[in-house]
Amino acid sequence: MRKYVLRRLLGMIPTLAIISILVFTVIQLPEGDIVTSTLDRLSATGVDLSDERIQNLRAQYNLDQPLFVQYLAWIGNFITGDMGFSYLYAQPVNELVWERLGYTLLITVCALLFTWLLALPIGIYSAVRQYSIADYGFTTIGLIGLATPNFLIALILMYLGYTWFGLSFGGLFSPEFLNTPWSWARFVDMLAHLWIPVVVIGTSGMAITMRLMRANLLDELKKPYVITARAKGVPPLKLLLKYPVRIAINPFISTIGLLLPALLSGEAIVGVVLNLPTTGPLLVQSLITQDMYLAGSLIMLLSVLTVVGMLLSDLLLAWVDPRVRYERA
Amino acid sequence: MSESLLSIKNLSVEFKTELGKVNALNEVSFDVPRNSITAVVGESGSGKSVTSNAILRLLPDTAQISGEIILNPQGEDPLNITSLDERDPRMQNLRGGLVSMVFQEPMTALSPVHRIGDQVAEAVLCHRDVSPEVAMAEAATMLEQVGLTEVDKKIRMYPFEFSGGMRQRVVIAMALICHPQLLICDEPTTALDVTIQAEILVLIKSLQRKLNNSVLFITHDLGVVAQIADRVVVMYDGQVMESGSVRQVLKNPQHPYTRHLLASIPGAVTDSGSQLHAANWSDGAPIGAGTFLADAEEGRQVREFSQ
Numbered sequence: 001m002r003k004y005v006l007r008r009l010l011g012m013i014p015t016l017a018i019i020s021i022l023v024f025t026v027i028q029l030p031e032g033d034i035v036t037s038t039l040d041r042l043s044a045t046g047v048d049l050s051d052e053r054i055q056n057l058r059a060q061y062n063l064d065q066p067l068f069v070q071y072l073a074w075i076g077n078f079i080t081g082d083m084g085f086s087y088l089y090a091q092p093v094n095e096l097v098w099e100r101l102g103y104t105l106l107i108t109v110c111a112l113l114f115t116w117l118l119a120l121p122i123g124i125y126s127a128v129r130q131y132s133i134a135d136y137g138f139t140t141i142g143l144i145g146l147a148t149p150n151f152l153i154a155l156i157l158m159y160l161g162y163t164w165f166g167l168s169f170g171g172l173f174s175p176e177f178l179n180t181p182w183s184w185a186r187f188v189d190m191l192a193h194l195w196i197p198v199v200v201i202g203t204s205g206m207a208i209t210m211r212l213m214r215a216n217l218l219d220e221l222k223k224p225y226v227i228t229a230r231a232k233g234v235p236p237l238k239l240l241l242k243y244p245v246r247i248a249i250n251p252f253i254s255t256i257g258l259l260l261p262a263l264l265s266g267e268a269i270v271g272v273v274l275n276l277p278t279t280g281p282l283l284v285q286s287l288i289t290q291d292m293y294l295a296g297s298l299i300m301l302l303s304v305l306t307v308v309g310m311l312l313s314d315l316l317l318a319w320v321d322p323r324v325r326y327e328r329a
Numbered sequence: 330m331s332e333s334l335l336s337i338k339n340l341s342v343e344f345k346t347e348l349g350k351v352n353a354l355n356e357v358s359f360d361v362p363r364n365s366i367t368a369v370v371g372e373s374g375s376g377k378s379v380t381s382n383a384i385l386r387l388l389p390d391t392a393q394i395s396g397e398i399i400l401n402p403q404g405e406d407p408l409n410i411t412s413l414d415e416r417d418p419r420m421q422n423l424r425g426g427l428v429s430m431v432f433q434e435p436m437t438a439l440s441p442v443h444r445i446g447d448q449v450a451e452a453v454l455c456h457r458d459v460s461p462e463v464a465m466a467e468a469a470t471m472l473e474q475v476g477l478t479e480v481d482k483k484i485r486m487y488p489f490e491f492s493g494g495m496r497q498r499v500v501i502a503m504a505l506i507c508h509p510q511l512l513i514c515d516e517p518t519t520a521l522d523v524t525i526q527a528e529i530l531v532l533i534k535s536l537q538r539k540l541n542n543s544v545l546f547i548t549h550d551l552g553v554v555a556q557i558a559d560r561v562v563v564m565y566d567g568q569v570m571e572s573g574s575v576r577q578v579l580k581n582p583q584h585p586y587t588r589h590l591l592a593s594i595p596g597a598v599t600d601s602g603s604q605l606h607a608a609n610w611s612d613g614a615p616i617g618a619g620t621f622l623a624d625a626e627e628g629r630q631v632r633e634f635s636q
Contacts, residue, residue, distance in 0.1 A: 224437040231385050231432075232452040232503060233425030236415075243440050321442055322487045 001325070005315070012307050019303045020078075024071045027287075027295050033063055034087045034290050061087065074296060084293030088286060093297045096282065101301060103172060104271075104278040107197050108263045114202035115209050116252070123213025124245055130218065142207030150266050154200045154273045161196075170275040172197075200270050201263060209252070216251060220244035246320075254317045257310030264302055332401050333360035334511055334543045335384070340396035340411070342379050342388065342567075353379045355567045356396070361511065363403075366537055366544040368558035368575070370551060370590070376567040377547045381513045384410060384545070385424055402427050402510050426456045429504035431533075433516040435496035439488040445472075446484025449503045456507045471502040475532060494525035498532070505536060512537070515547045530557050551594055555579055563587050 035057050039049065049057075058064045062073060077084060083093035119142075126135040145153075158170070171178075172193045177186045220226065221244050229239050264280075271280030279298055286294040318325045342354040354376045361367045369377045382388050384398055398410040400423070408427075413420050429452075432438040439448060449468035453459060459467075465484065472480045475498040488496055497517060504512055514533060518526035534557050537544050546558055554561050554575060562572040563584065571584040582588045 224432055224434050225440045227387055228430075228432060228438045228500065228503070229440070229451075230387060231424055231430040233421045233423075233455040233507075234451065235421060235455070243443075247440075247442055323441055323489055326487075326490070 001318070004318075005311075008311050008314070012311070015307055016300075016304060019307075020075050020300055021071070023296055023299045023303070024074065027290070027292055027299075028067060030290065032290065034061065034292060035063060037290050038087070070292075074293065078297060078300060083297035086286070086291055086294040088289050088291040088294065093294050096294065097279070097298065097301065100277055100279045100282055103276065104264065104267060104280065105305075107194065107201065107276070107278060108260065108267060110194065110198045111201040111205075111263055111267075112256070112259060114198050115205040118202075119206045119209035120213050120249070120252070123210045124217055124240070126210065126214040127217035127221065128240065130214075135214075138210060139207075142210045145203040146207035148203075149269075150200055150204050151269045151273045153203060154196070154270050157196055157200065158274070172277055197267070197270055197274055197276055200274070201266050204266055205259065205263070212251065213248060216248035217244055220248045250317060250321050253320060254313055256313035256316070257306065260309045261302070261306050264306075334363045334401055335361040335545070336397075336399045336401070337380070337384075338397040338399070340380070340383060340394070340398060342376075342383055342395075343393045344389075345391045345393070353392075353567055354383070357564070357567070357569050359562045359569055359572050361543050361545050362560065363543055364541050365559040366534065366546055366557055367560045367562065368546045368548060368554040369562045369564060370548055370554050371564035372549055372590075374566075375564040377549075377564055378515055379567075380564070381430070381515050381545060381547050384511075384513060385428060385430055386410060386413065386415070386420065387430075400427060400511070421455070425452050425504075425509070426507050427509055428511040428513065429507070429509040430513040430515060431497070431500050431504050431517045434520050435493050435500055435517075436520065438500050439496055441488055443487075444484065445486055445488065445491070445499055448488075449484075449499065449506060452503050452506050467506060468502070471506045472499065474536070475499070475502045475505075476528075477502075493521050494528065497521060497525075497529055501529075501532065501536070505540065505542075508540060509542060511543050511545060513545045513547070516549070517546075518553065519549075526553075533557065551579070551591060563590065 035054060038057075039054065042049065055064070062070055065073075074084060081094075083097065085091075086093050086096055089096055122138050122142075126138055129135055172190055173186065174189050174193070177189045180186055223244070226239070226244050229243050234242070267276075267278060268280030268284055270276070271278045272284055275281070279302070283295065283298045285291075286298065337360070338358050340354055340357040341352070344351045344353055357376065357380060359367075359369075369380060371377050379388065379392075383392075383394060388394070394411050396411060400408045400410060402408065405427070408419060408423065410423065413423070439445075446465055446468050449471060450461065450464035453464035453467050454461065457464075469480045469484055472483065477483055477495065477498055483491075488499070491499065501517075512533075517533070518529050521529060530553065533544060533546070546553075548554060558575050560573065561575050561578050563570040563578065563586065565586050570586045571578060571582065578587060579591065582591060
């Protein structure tokens with residue numbers, strides 16, 4: 001097992017290297033750079049810079065260097081923990097990113113738990129009572145959740161909250177707590193805001209999780225080992241949870257890693273709509289303004305998280321399923 | 330107590346399907362005497378497995394059962410299994426306690442993610458109020474009795490580390506650990522190698538003698554019947570054709586179907602001394618016809634035999 005973990009960790013290096021090249025290339029693909037987009041904004045307000053100033057700006061940001069030099073400078077610093085400088089915010093990327101990344105992870109993990117805590121029991125119920133009215137009802141609700149874009153649900157919730165309760169759901173904190181240090185009251189205030197993005201992001205995965213659990217469990221319920229356990233006198237509820245559910249749940253554990261990127265990208269749009277202090281709005285903004293170091297570092301960080309998440313979910317799967325464990329020993 | 334351990338009276342089972350009702354069992358009646366092995370023999374679809382599953386009420390919800398299955402356990406009140414409710418506490422006692430079952434597919438009959446010892450010990454914990462340690466010790470003893478070696482190591486292993494024969498021994502141990510009065514074996518050797526088959530048969534027979542229980546042995550193999558059983562019930566198309574002692578039925582079959590079944594054993598010689606000759610090929614049925622296949626081949630079925 002230790003060998004397997006080591007092998008996987010080493011395997012992450014080339015994966016991340018390729019991702020970093022892709023990320024850098026994609027960010028460079030659109031015409032222009034941070035200087036041209038800044039110039040556009042300046043000329044829109046009637047300010048024109050001399051060619052010399054422009055050249056100086058380019059040199060200041062290393063933009064006059066060949067692309068691979070720019071890439072090496074960026075990735076080299078990234079590895080040593082220096083993610084560069086954001087032109088847009090005129091701050092080091094490190095200062096901008098970490099707190100937001102924390103909130104993003106918090107919301108994403110909460111959304112995942114929310115999805116599972118609701119969808120898995122419903123999936124189990126739907127499988128055990130296949131073709132019942134409740135089964136159809138849950139499926140319908142789930143599919144509506146799947147078909148409705150996240151940001152639309154966010155907008156509807158905000159509208160309803162505002163018109164019915166006079167509440168503003170934007171952000172993660174009330175204005176009075178925005179810049180205060182952490183306290184119990186601030187934590188409670190955050191929880192009061194947190195559920196909205198969690199529900200909005202969580203709903204999108206609900207239908208798929210529900211239907212997958214239903215399908216997995218229906219397959220398992222027919223397996224002979226379930227009948228063996230029934231024949232030996234295991235009480236019905238214990239039997240359901242201990243045998244088929246236990247096995248039907250494995251695929252979910254192995255897809256945590258796959259869910260992360262989906263949840264993160266879903267979070268980006270919702271983050272903009274709900275004005276959340278997460279990485280999503282920051283990423284969108286940095287991509288629009290071609291703020292290279294900020295955009296690249298954010299995408300790299302999310303990629304690292306995803307790759308690590310995949311490893312974690314594989315290790316979890318090996319922990320719960322002995323067959324996987326022995327295969328990889 | 331003179332009555333039989335199990336008596337099945339006019340048992341009928343119907344399955345509701347999309348194409349209407351399918352009659353799986355039609356007025357089946359036979360007895361399973363105490364301390365003996367009764368074999369139910371018949372071809373695929375004859376209703377053998379439906380009968381055995383009905384005894385433990387393991388049939389799907391689409392099955393409609395009528396008739397009686399009376400169990401007369403020693404030291405307990407008689408039980409009409411067909412009238413039991415799924416939530417009845419007597420049901421838990423019946424399954425695994427009074428009657429237990431060994432299945433056809435040892436490869437899939439055990440949970441892949443639970444340890445061997447836990448799965449066997451669970452049967453004890455379901456029926457008796459003992460500590461997990463006691464249950465595990467009993468599981469180890471039982472696994473030794475069914476012929477596993479190095480049991481201390483094996484109880485911590487998983488089913489996928491075992492061969493088919495070893496798994497079937499585990500399933501047998503699991504079935505016998507609560508000393509059921511009736512052990513149902515549903516084609517327990519069909520999925521195994523021939524050499525392992527013989528070992529498992531010997532094991533079932535010797536354990537039956539040792540534990541003094543009854544065995545209901547489902548098979549399609551008359552050779553196995555001759556080897557293991559005291560009594561035999563011959564089934565065809567959801568009905569009992571003939572039943573009696575093995576000697577009587579195999580030596581002097583009364584029903585024509587039994588004679589055909591005996592004659593169908595390769596190399597077997599019937600009483601008249603001649604081997605079976607098929608006659609009157611009939612009932613042509615198209616095979617492989619459908620939307621995408623224009624030409625159907627015709628398959629034919631043997632309807633009669635000359636003897």
